[in-house]
Amino acid sequence: MSVSWWAWVAVMLAVAAMLAVDLFLHRDNHVIGFREAAVWSGVWIAAGLLFGVLLWAWQGGDMAGTYFAGYLIEKALSIDNVFVFALIFTYFAVPAAFQHKVLFWGVLGALAFRLAFIFVGAELLETFFWTAYLFGAFLVYTGYKMAFRHGEQSPPDRNPVVRLVRRLLPTDARYHGDRFFTQVDGRRVATLLFVVLIAVEASDLIFAIDSVAAILAITTSTFIVWTANAFAILGLRSLYFCLAGLLRRFVHLHYGLAVLLAFAGVKLILSETPVGKLPIPVTLGVIVVTVGAAILWSLVSTRRGPDGPDEPAPDPAGPAGPEHGRAATTSGAS
Secondary structure: OOOOHHHHHHHHHHHHHHHHHHHHHOOOOOOOOHHHHHHHHHHHHHHHHHHHHHHHHHHOHHHHHHHHHHHHHHHHHHHHHHHHHHHHHHHOOOOHHHHHHHHHHHHHHHHHHHHHHHHHHHHHHHHOOOHHHHHHHHHHHHHHHHHHOOOOOOOHHHOHHHHHHHHHOOEOOOOOOOOOEEEEOOEEEEOHHHHHHHHHHHHHHHHHHHHHHHHHOOOOOHHHHHHHHHHHHHOHHHHHHHHHHHHHHOOOHHHHHHHHHHHHHHHHHHOOOOOOOOOHHHHHHHHHHHHHHHHHHHHHHOOOEOOEOOOOOOOOOOOOOHHHHHHHHHOOOO
């Protein structure tokens, strides 16, 4: 699909405008409650669906269906991002009032990273047919790891990118309000909040590779892939504040996401065989049924038992335990 430059400009301006409005409305760093997060989630989802409708009117049902398939798979995979964000915020004991700011700037970085990955990945798939087998095998392996090694999480402060930033920049082991940089003893240093931002960006960098490859399995149209990513990511912050307290109930969701990644990998490999690309309705059906079944399985498995309601889940924004307090006080070390 070839898209005129004005379409790219229009979408970029629309995304920038929505981000500007979001930043303005949250300039006071207030704590995001569930009701506010739910309203904003509805706004972002409506924006994503509206773009699909406009695409349908402009380019027809095939392109719109491809967009919706990419949007749904990115939206489903973004739930796994929420798990990691909760881990990072809890580990570093990030005050609830500052979490939205970290996620806002994290989203900007995610959009930039994914735009680069999309153009590189699409060019490789268009130029070298065998890269479809490599990307497909990577997605299948990623799905396997998500299904059977999902609990193997390294501490956020051991991430290579986080460690590199600490070596390159002087950091302070404390929060200084909502500032990413501050002055300490006459020199400019990065605050602990900046370290958290780097941890969020580093984790999303890994997720970007998976999600971009998964959508490229559906289409190599850079416009469709990027807009599906962009509209799904725009609602990631609100999704976090909606789901943060419910994460423990999604105990089997990673199996559904693993199936989606493996399906995308097989789909990508088949696209370079006589079988060819699977029809978009089939792709949409697999995405909806797989995610729906995984969520239903999780909710049924964690429903209230006969002895009373389950104990409430720990709030990712709440007080940190001893190990989290230790991480917060030592995170400035190189």
